[in-house]
Amino acid sequence: MDQPTVGILHPGSMGAAVAACAAPNAAAVLWCEAGRSAASASRAAEFGLTPVAALPELLDRSDIVISLCPPAVAEDLAAEVASWGFGGWYVEANAVSPERVLRIEDLLSPGAKAVIDGSVVGSPPVGDKSPTLYLSGLPTGTARIEALFAGTAVQTTTLGPGIGKASALKLSYASFQKTSRVLVALAIGMAREYGVDQELIEVASRRTDSYLSEPQYVAKTAARAWRWGPELEEAADALAAAGLPPEMLRAAAATLARWHDAKDDSELTLTDALDRLAHP
Known part of the structure; x- marks a missing residue:
């Protein structure tokens, strides 16, 4: 399996650390500078993430997009991603309800390969911390995410094919x-x-x-x-x-x-x- 290019939305304390763990198994890990704070830029640089100027560029280059953002904006962010016709794998890894994940799947399904339901339990993977990324959804998609984090501080556990289980x-x-x-x-x-x-x-x-x-x-x-x-x-x-x-x-x-x-x-x-x- 070729190494995928990964995009992270957005590099907060959890998102940046999780994205950095994907780097050994990815061709590149991208983040979007547009509208982000100086603190986000500093954090992304600290974790070795590659900046791109705007969201359309990140989406065009990424095979896998991981959404780790405040839950209140997760659905709006997914709608923005959908509006640009993203065609890869979308990992909805925010703390949102199963019903919201299903709405996000509906937003993205016309273009994306699949939406993978994800949730991170534990502290950001820095130092000796090793959180678990729980996954549910299309088996071919969850397998790709498991491979992305194989051998890293982010453990993965797949709960089955049903969207909403991880959330x-x-x-x-x-x-x-x-x-x-x-x-x-x-x-x-x-x-x-x-x-x-x-x-x-x-x-x-x-x-x-x-x-x-x-x-x-x-x-x-x-x-x-x-x-x-x-x-x-x-x-x-x-x-x-x-x-x-x-x-x-x-x-x-x-x-x-x-x-x-x-x-x-x-x-x-x-x-x-x-x-x-x-x-x-």
Whole structure:
């Protein structure tokens, strides 16, 4: 099998690292400079990605396009790709609902070889981190993506031919993991208001398997809220589509919205995060 040219949409912290892992098995890994920030350009350069000036050039040169972007814009981005008549393999690897993946498949199916449903579970593949890329869809397509990441820090697992399986797994996991972190922030925030936050943390520390014993993660949750909130909205949509109550996840997303202005703030402290939560 010839080495494919790969395009990444867009090189965020996860996208750039995942795309870089594909490089040993690809002829080139491209990213589009148009409309991207200086931080994106710096990140892409750090991971050795090849810049192109505009999206049509990336699509024309790429055999495989991987979409890793904020879930709120995933469908609009797919529509833009479809409008340029992309004819290769499209990996929809965002944290979006199975229903949204099916709409994206409908958008791209007239021209693309196939849409592959994907989801990344784990941290970006840097250092000793090794996330898993779950795949579902046309077997010939999932096999190409497995080959693209063979022998790299990105593990691949194929769940079967059905579009939506990979996205459902991601959102099922995220609905627990991320909502649990929101509940930790609320619990510590309430305890602080009544002057018993240290006592709460001490009680929680007796059970190291509880997220409540990791109060320092509240600040990280706040810094990631701009991404996690839309992801939980997608998970709520998936719950509703399955006939399950979505209200808990929508409430968690609304709580995360209080931290929207803390986007990627690595200097945020626990005190800062709780202050913003109580007084947005």
